[in-house]
Amino acid sequence: xxxxxxSPQFLSIQEGENLTVYCNxxxxxxxxxxxxxxxxxGPVLLVTVVTGGEVKKLKRLTFQFGDARKDSSLHITAAQxxxxxxxxxxxxxxxxxxxxxxxxxxxxxxxxx
Amino acid sequence: KAGVTQTPRYLIKTRGQQVTLSCxxxxxxxxxxxxxxxxGQGLQFLFEYFSETQRxxxxxxxxxxxxxxxxxxSEMNVSTLELGDSAxxxxxxxxxxxxxxxxxxxxxxxxx
Numbered sequence: 001x002x003x004x005x006x007s008p009q010f011l012s013i014q015e016g017e018n019l020t021v022y023c024n025x026x027x028x029x030x031x032x033x034x035x036x037x038x039x040x041x042g043p044v045l046l047v048t049v050v051t052g053g054e055v056k057k058l059k060r061l062t063f064q065f066g067d068a069r070k071d072s073s074l075h076i077t078a079a080q081x082x083x084x085x086x087x088x089x090x091x092x093x094x095x096x097x098x099x100x101x102x103x104x105x106x107x108x109x110x111x112x113x
Numbered sequence: 114k115a116g117v118t119q120t121p122r123y124l125i126k127t128r129g130q131q132v133t134l135s136c137x138x139x140x141x142x143x144x145x146x147x148x149x150x151x152x153g154q155g156l157q158f159l160f161e162y163f164s165e166t167q168r169x170x171x172x173x174x175x176x177x178x179x180x181x182x183x184x185x186x187s188e189m190n191v192s193t194l195e196l197g198d199s200a201x202x203x204x205x206x207x208x209x210x211x212x213x214x215x216x217x218x219x220x221x222x223x224x225x
Contacts (some may be wrong), residue, residue: 033213035216040218041218041219042117042203042205042216042217042218042219043156043203043216044216045213045214045215048213088155088156090156092211100146100148100158100160100161100169100171101146101148101156101158101214102158103148103155103156103157104155105154105155106155
C-alpha cells in the first residue's frame, strides 16, 4: 500500500510570510499532483509534476518533485488570505493507476490578514 | 464547459438504509472515479469506471458499488448504511484512464 505523509497538518501564518508544505512517501510515484480544496467544494488541481527534480511555478507557488520521485514540496511566497485552504498532494502509482490516486491527508493552511 | 456535477449535494440517512449518489462528468470525459473523504482518513479511492466498466477498485466493502451509463454518467450506491459511512463523497472525471482528474463539489452524506 502506497502512503503519502503530509506535513505540517495545520499551519496558521500572517499575510506576507513564506511557507513550505511537504509531501513524503517511501514509494515511487509516476507523477504527483497538488490540489487545493476550499470548504464545501471538491479539490481543484494546481499542478502535476512528472519528472524527478522537476520544479514548476504558478505565480507565488513553487512546486518541486524529488529526484527519486518519492516526495514533493509546495512553497508559497508572500502568502495571501486567498491562499487559505486545504492543500492535498496525490500520487499516481508506478503500477499504472490500478489503485487510483493516493492522497495525503492534507495541510490545513490559514493565512491571517 | 460545465464542470462535474453531483447530486444531491447533501443527504441525511439513518443506519441500515441505502443511498444512491449521482455524478455527471464533464462533457466528453469518459472516465469517472469516486472517492470518500473523511477527517480521519482523508481522501480514499473507491472505484473508477471507464466505458461502463469498472476498471479499478479501492479497499472498501461490497456494500459500496457503482455503475456507469452509456452517456458516462455514474452512480454509486451504498447499502446497509453505517455511522462510519458519513463522509463527503467526491466524483472526479477525466478524458481517459490515468489522466488529469477534475473533481465535483461532492455529496455530503450524514448517517444518523
